[in-house]
Amino acid sequence: MKIAAIETLQWAEYPRLMVVRVHTDTGLIGLGETVDKIPGAKGALHGTIAPLVLGQDALDIEGLWRFVMDNLMYHGYAGAETRALSALEVALWDLMGKVYNAPLYHLLGGRTRTRIPTYNTCIGFGPVQDYAAWHHDAGALAKSLLDEGIRAMKIWPFDAYSEASFGQYISPADVERGLIPVKQIRDAVGLEMEIGIECHFRWNRASIERIARALEPFHILFMEDVLPAVHADEIKAVSQRTTIPIIGSELLMTRWQLRDWIANGVSQIVMTDPVWNGGIAETRKIASMAEAFGLPIVLHNVAGPICHAACMHLGAHIPNLYYVESVRAFYKTYFPILSDFAPAVHDGHLAIPEGPGLGVTLGEDALKRPDLTRQLSEGEGLAKGRRAMGDHWAVEEIR
Numbered sequence: 001m002k003i004a005a006i007e008t009l010q011w012a013e014y015p016r017l018m019v020v021r022v023h024t025d026t027g028l029i030g031l032g033e034t035v036d037k038i039p040g041a042k043g044a045l046h047g048t049i050a051p052l053v054l055g056q057d058a059l060d061i062e063g064l065w066r067f068v069m070d071n072l073m074y075h076g077y078a079g080a081e082t083r084a085l086s087a088l089e090v091a092l093w094d095l096m097g098k099v100y101n102a103p104l105y106h107l108l109g110g111r112t113r114t115r116i117p118t119y120n121t122c123i124g125f126g127p128v129q130d131y132a133a134w135h136h137d138a139g140a141l142a143k144s145l146l147d148e149g150i151r152a153m154k155i156w157p158f159d160a161y162s163e164a165s166f167g168q169y170i171s172p173a174d175v176e177r178g179l180i181p182v183k184q185i186r187d188a189v190g191l192e193m194e195i196g197i198e199c200h201f202r203w204n205r206a207s208i209e210r211i212a213r214a215l216e217p218f219h220i221l222f223m224e225d226v227l228p229a230v231h232a233d234e235i236k237a238v239s240q241r242t243t244i245p246i247i248g249s250e251l252l253m254t255r256w257q258l259r260d261w262i263a264n265g266v267s268q269i270v271m272t273d274p275v276w277n278g279g280i281a282e283t284r285k286i287a288s289m290a291e292a293f294g295l296p297i298v299l300h301n302v303a304g305p306i307c308h309a310a311c312m313h314l315g316a317h318i319p320n321l322y323y324v325e326s327v328r329a330f331y332k333t334y335f336p337i338l339s340d341f342a343p344a345v346h347d348g349h350l351a352i353p354e355g356p357g358l359g360v361t362l363g364e365d366a367l368k369r370p371d372l373t374r375q376l377s378e379g380e381g382l383a384k385g386r387r388a389m390g391d392h393w394a395v396e397e398i399r
Contacts, residue, residue, distance in 0.1 A: 022091040108314070134155045157180070275310070
């Protein structure tokens, strides 16, 4: 089964999202996806990656991934190229599931759990304005989430106070202001709701430790990306000086960038994103590496229905899963517009789709929307079946 074409889909209403369709010479189509900084990923997919994989066997996922990565490594791999490769690789796994009529979690080796623990990242979209809600009354939002079976939520109440000093200083008064939504949640629902604090790597260690000390009495589930991931030693120092578990980092791509982080015990919890880090198989490898060091893993998931489904299958399989992130403002609004996939939370958990493959089908109406932009790469490709590291382009003999 050969790769005949690679297609990208973008909808103007959802500019952060890029869906990838891998077409084969048998007529089967696999779905992949990536999110954020789409122009770069789109260019990398059509300009660099498509010529390498067109005409190749779509079921040789590991071989294709290695061939593409070998070529990407020549000029720096961790950015747009890896996000593009992630979307392609997810689509290839979806194809394999359709070929064998099996859900992705079976292809990975089966399940270790039958439902997926999740927390809600409180973003707003369309009629579901969770971001505005936690700024207005986080306690009322917590009650709303609990009413829908969601028992963990993530907010970022200190970000605004980093602007004035570029994250170099936070005053005691601003710390107290940042605590307001945390106190509202605890006053409204007590310990029924777990609270995660996103820090968006906006602080230095002195400031984030001041924030952490203030948060410790509130039984915080975790603090995420407390400093930029390039400052691993400083992040480890934070993790050793607070009782709150530290999470990091979806900013690190592939097992190679996470290897030293995990081996050096930088954070108590590892986070990675399957549509950024290299894909399905790379996520499993990262999770296995973390498991060898006794570390749990969170799957970062702020994209569309395809990423969400991939995280559910991976979450079902990975033994050391801590949580899978989810965004009800997305899955309650545009997931059903683009696809037949509409997740729901029950008792703090999400269900696992049954496949085949990811178990997601794009809606016919979504493929006819006037705000849809398509780009197609097709043909035989230029790699001519090669799988070795090095220059893949044909070179005329020098006379």
